[in-house]
Amino acid sequence: MTVFKYALKRLLRNKFNLFTIFLLTPLFIGFTFGLGSFDRKGIINVGLVDLDFTPFTEKLAREIAASAQVWELAEGDIRSALAQDRVDFVLVIDKDFTQETIGGNAPNLRSFSIKETDIASRIILKIEGFLGAARSIAATAAGDQALFYQGLDAYLEGSFRIKTQAFSRTDKSVENTLNSLGLLAFSMMMLSTFSANNLIREREDRTFYRVMSSPCSLKGYMLQNILGYLLILLWQVLAMLVAVKWIFGFNLGPSLFNLFLVMAVFAAFCVSLGIALAAIARTARQAGTIASLTITPVAMLSGLYWPRSLMPRFLQLIGRYLPPAWLIEAAGKVLQGKPLSGAGLELTILLGYTLVFFLLGTWRRGDVAN
Amino acid sequence: MKRTLTVLRHIIRQNVRDTATTLGQMLIFPIVLIFILGMALKPLYGVDKLPPTQVGYLNEDSGFLAGQVEEFVTSPEIGAYLVVQKLESTSQGDELLREGDISAMIHIPPDYSARALAGEKAEISILGHPGRHFEVSLVETVMEAFTYGGNALQALAAMGVSQPQYRPALGSIDDEPLAADGLKPNAMAYYAVTMLVMIGMYGTMYGAFGMSENTRQPVGLRVKASPIRTGELYTGVVLANVATIFTGSLVIMAFTHFFYGVNWGSNLPLVLLIAFLNALLTIGLGTMAMMLIQDENRVSAVLNIFVVASTFLAGGYFKISLPRSIGWVQYLSPNYLAQTAFFNTIYQGPKQQTLLILLAMAGIILVSYGAALAAGRRVR
Amino acid sequence: MLVETKNLVKRYGDTLAVDNVNLAIDEGEVFGLLGPNGAGKTTIINMLLGLTKVDGGEIHIFGKRVNGNREDVSRQIGIVPQDLAIYNDLTAAENATFFGRLYGLKGALLKERVAEALAFTGLSDKATVFPKKFSGGMKRRLNIACALVHHPRLIIMDEPTVGIDPQSRNHILSSVLELHAKGSTIIYTSHYMEEVEELCSRVAIMDQGRIIALGSKDELKELVSSEDRIVVELAGVNYTLVDEVKKIQGVKDCLLSDSTLTILAVQNNSLISQVVDRITGTGAQVVSLSAQKPTLESVFLTLTGKNLRD
Structure with a gap:
C-alpha cells in the first residue's frame, strides 16, 4: 500500500489540491444544490402589475399565490419578463378596479401571455372563479364596502376545501433530490480530470517509469491510485450527502447508507474514468479538452441534468445505456426505499463499466517506457 | 507593430x-x-400547449354534493384540463398512481356532503404522484375553482341571500397575446x-x-x-x-x-x-x-x-x-x-x-x- | 553470469531499434554501453527492466528469464533513469523512503538505508528539503540515491551525468567507482567516451541498434592499436613533403590540409624521429607534433566512420 499512502500524502500536502478538494468542489456542488435544481416548470410564474393596490387586490394576489409563484412587476417590464421566461402570464389590475367591482360595474382585468401556450389557463380558471364570487358578493352588498369585505372574508374562509397529500410545493420531493444527485454525479465526473491530470503529471515527470521498474505492477499501481482518489471522492460524497440532507433539507430516502453505497459505486466509476482518460490523453490540456467534449453531452443524455423522460425518444434511447443513466436508475430505486438488491442490475452494469474503463486505462503495458 | x-x-x-x-x-x-x-x-421552451392531466376520480359519498363534483370534473370546460377516469376503490387509485398512469387521484370522502351541509370543513382530497408536482398543482388549481362555487354560495347565504346564485366570471380577463416568434427564443x-x-x-x-x-x-x-x-x-x-x-x-x-x-x-x-x-x-x-x-x-x-x-x-x-x-x-x-x-x-x-x-x-x-x-x- | 541477452530484437515499425544484441555481464563488473543518441541503449535498458516488449530473443538476469518474472527480477535491480524521476512534492528523504518501500524495505532497516543512500550521495543535510530547491546536480544525485536504498545487486545507470556541472559529475563518477569497489554490478550507459574509459572494465559499443564492438577497453583499443596517428603542425610547407613522408617505411597514409599533416602509420617506435628528419630535410619546420594513442573515440570513428557526438 506504499503507492496509496504516498499518493494521498502528496495529494493532501499540495495546497492547491486541498483547496480544490475541500473548498472549491464542495462549494460548487453545494451551490448547485442550494440554488438551482432543474426548473422543469415546477410552478407557474405569474407576473402581477397591481395599479389599484387595495385589500381586495391583495386578497386576489394571495389566492393566485396559492397556486403559482407571483412576481410583482412594473408595467414596463411585462414584455421582457415574458420574453425571458421569468413569468408565464402577466395580470394587470387597473386603477379603481376595486371601486368599480364594489360598485357592481364588473370591470375586467387585463393580461398578457404568450400566444402559443396555454400554461396559465388553469390560473385564469381560478381567477375567473374568484371574480365570479366577488361580483356576486358585490351585488349582494350593493355598494357597501364594509359588507363587501365581510362577505369576501366569509367566502375565503368557506368550508369547502381541497386537501392535497403526498405533495406540497414547499416539500422537496424525491424527484428534486434525483435532479440534484444528477448534478453531484456530473461534478464527480468532471473531477475525474483531476485524477487524470495527476496521473499524467507522474508520467511526464518520469516517476511513473521509475515506479514501473520496481517490483510494483502496473495494475497494483493503478489500483492503489484509484483507492487514493476514491477515498477523496467518497469523503466528498459523504460530506455532500450530509450537507444536502441536514442543511438543504432534501429528502434522501429512507436509507442514507444505501444511497451512499450507490454513490460510492459511481465514485469508483469516475476514478476509473479518470484513469482511462489519463491513458488516452497525452497532456493535461488534452485531458481537459476530451473531458469537456465528452462528459457534458453524456451527462445531458443520461439524465444528470433533467429527467430523461423529458427528451425525445431517440435521445432517450441513446441515453438509456450510458453509464450515468444506470446511476440515476439505481439512485431512484434506493430513494424510493427499495433495498440495495433491488438496484442490483444497475449497480452491476455500473461496476462493469468501471472495470472496462479500468482495463482501458491499464492495458497498454508496452507503452510504460515511452 | x-x-x-x-x-x-x-x-x-x-x-x-x-x-x-x-x-x-x-x-x-x-x-x-x-x-x-x-x-x-x-x-x-414554452410554446406548446399543456396537455390535459390524467386523473382518477373516486366518489365514496352518496350525498347531493357528490353529483355536483362529478358534474364539474366531467364538464366539457374542465375536459380541457383533466382527463378523468372513474375509480372503484382507493387501492385501484394507488395502483394507477404507482404505475404512473394517473398524476393524481381525486377522492370524495363518504362524509363530504354531510359535513358541507353541517357547515363543517368539507375536504376533497387529492392524492398526488410524488414525482409530478406540476401536474398535481394543476389538478389542485382546477379543483380549487370548484370549491370557489361552494364557498361563494355559502358566503352569499350568510349574507342573507335566500336563493344564492354563483357563476364564475368567464371572460373577465382581456388577454393580449404576444407571439412567441420574435419575442422569445x-x-x-x-x-x-x-x-x-x-x-x-x-x-x-x-x-x-x-x-x-x-x-x-x-x-x-x-x-x-x-x-x-x-x-x-x-x-x-x-x-x-x-x-x-x-x-x-x-x-x-x-x-x-x-x-x-x-x-x-x-x-x-x-x-x-x-x-x-x-x-x-x-x-x-x-x-x-x-x-x-x-x-x-x-x-x-x-x-x-x-x-x-x-x-x-x-x-x-x-x-x-x-x-x-x-x-x-x-x-x-x-x-x-x-x-x-x-x-x-x-x-x-x-x-x-x-x-x-x-x-x-x-x-x-x-x-x-x-x-x-x-x-x-x-x-x- | 549476472545478465545475459540472446539475440535481442526490438522493432518500431520498420526500424530495428535493437538488432540481435548479445550481452553477457559478470557479477562485479562495471559494464559500459557506449553509443550516440538513438543507438538503442535506453531501449535495451527498458527491455532489461521488462518495461518494453521484447520482439525477439531472450533476457536472463540473475539466471531468471525477465519475461514472466519481472517483479521478482526487478527486486534486485536499481535503476537510475536518464530523466530525473523524483517527486517534487516529497522531500529528499521521503523520495528515498518511498522507493525503498516499493522494493519491500521497512522499519528500522529502511530508515538506516535511506540515511545511508543520502549520505552516499552527499545529501544528508538536505534530507528534509524539497527537490524544488535543489540544483541540477543535487537532483541528479537524489535520482541516484533513490536507486540505491534497497542495495541492488545490479545497478543500471542510464546517462546519469547528462547536463550537470563538473563538480557533481565528478562526485557521481567517484560514487560509481565506490559502488563497484563494494561489489555491485553496474551497467553504465553514456555517450561520453571519457566517462566510460574511466569507469568501465568492459564496454559494448553500439550504433544503429547493433553492437559493433564488445570487449575490455584494451581489447577494443587493440582493434585500432596497430595504427598510430601522428599529427604535425608545420611552418613553410613544401609540396614534395607528402611524397617524402609516404616513402618512409610503415607509413600507410599521409594527409596535408593547410599546415597540418596527419600521418597514419604502423606502430613503430622509431617512426617519429624518421618523420621529423624527413620533414626538416624538405626545408619545412615542425612547430608541434603529437602522437595519439588509440581511444574508444577513435575505435568508434574507425568502426563507423562517424564521430560519437555530432
Missing part, C-alpha cells in the same frame, strides 16, 4: 493547426450540444446563444495557454530574449486568440442560422460587438488566471470548473430558477452578462439593461487585462 503582427500570425497559425482543440472544442462540440439541448428540451435559439457564450468561455483556455506558451515556457524565454517588447508580445498573443474565438463564434452563428434556423435578430452589428466583447473578456480572464496562478495544470483545472459553474449559473445548460432575493447572483456569471445582452438585442429587450451590461463587460475586460499586466510585471 510589425512584430506584433508577426506574433499574431504565428499564433493564429498555431491555433488553426491545433485541429483537435479548434475543430473539436470550438465548433463540433457546440454544434452537437446545441442540437442535443435544443432537441431534448424543446418542450420546455425557442429551444434551438436559446441554446445557440448560451452555447456560443459557453464556447467563448472555453476560450479562457486559449488565453491561458497562449500566454503560458509564449511567455513562460522555454519557447517564451527565447521570444522574450528577442528584441520584441513585452507589450507588443502580449498584444499579439491576445489579439490572435481573440480573433480565433471570434471567428469560431461567427462560424457557429452562421451554422446555427443556416442549419438550425436560428434567428440572430436584425441588429447584426450589435450582436457582433457582443460576440467580440465576449471573446475579449474570456481571453482576458484566461490570461489573468495564467498570470496569477502560474501553473498550467492548475489553471486548466480551475478554468474547467469555472466555465462549467458559470454556464450553469447563467442557465446555459437549462434555466434555473432562483429566489428573487438572490437573483443578482446570476450577474456574477460572465456567461449571464453576455447571454442577456444577446437576448436583449435579438428579442428587443430593455436597451438600458443592454447598455449597462456592455459597460460591465468592458469593466471586466479592463480589470482582467490590468490584473494580468500587473501580475506579469511582478513575475518579470
